[in-house]
Amino acid sequence: MSKTTKISMFKAGLIGSALMASLLSAPSFAQQTRWISDVLYVPMRKGPSNQHTILHRGLKSGTRLSIIEAQENWSQVRLADGSTGWIPNQYLLEEPIAALKLEDAAQKAQRSSNRYQEAADKLKQLSAENESLKKQLSNSEQGSSALSSELNQIKQISANAIDLNNNYQQLAKDHQLLQTELDVARAENERLKKEDSQTWFVYGAGAVLLGVIITLIVPAIRPRRRRSEWG
Structure with missing residues (x-):
């Protein structure tokens, strides 16, 4: 056979x-x-023939193996636990069986579903944060408008203060000029008072002197009566 x-x-x-x-x-x-x-159990033998001793009576279909040596009909393989043996090539596939593919696809679908749910939750969270940021922006804009109004008022007050300061400086200059003119007028008035006093003094002195002169001159020029007239 x-x-x-x-x-x-x-x-x-x-x-x-x-x-x-x-x-x-x-x-x-x-x-x-x-x-x-479609579950199949394949025996693993000690050598590359059915006459060799069976080392493992049932490797379940879908078991992952590593090829050590490949011959025409048999291949030497290594299991996950490190044990080695020979299996007919007809039971070896280059791709996983349909059940494993289906399980892998189901796992991928579950992972995709989980990622989708995470993305949906993240989107919901971002939407809520976006709404919160919109409200904060609106409040900030209102606050900015109020600050802008206050700034304009401050600028207006500052402009008025500058105008008042300029007016004050001008008034101070005018006051200083008027003060200078007043001092000059006072000095001139004092000078005139002194000159007037001196003039009246001169006039008074002249009048006194004139009176003295008249007193001295008048008796001298009065005609003397003759003695015969007195006798």
Whole structure:
């Protein structure tokens, strides 16, 4: 019996066993539809033939293996626990089985769903923050408008204060000028008073002197009576 025939018989036995188990477990009515599971258990042998000792009686389909050496019909593999052995190449696939792909797709879909939910929650949070920032911006704009109004008032007050200061400076200059003119007028008045006093003094002195002169001159020029007239 050839190796290929033995392998075919082994596969047929496995399929038959699975079919028998399915039939035995099925209910008595035959109108329900069932499918045979694609789960397969592959033995791992010590060497690259069916005559070698079986090291592992059932490697479940979908088990991940590492290829150590590949021959025409057999490959030496290493399991996750480090054990090694030989398995027929017909049971080795370059891609995971459909069940694993489906499970992987389901996990990816779940991760995508989780990321979508996280993104939705983040979007909701950002929307709430955006609304809060809009309110803060509105309040800031109102506050800015009020500050701008106060600033304009302060500028107006400052302009008025500058005008008042300029007016004060001008008034101070005018006051100083008037004070100077007043001092000059007072000095001139004092000078005139002194001159007037001196003039009246001169006039008085002249009048006194004139009186003295008259007193001295008048008796001298009065005609004397003759003595005969007196006798």
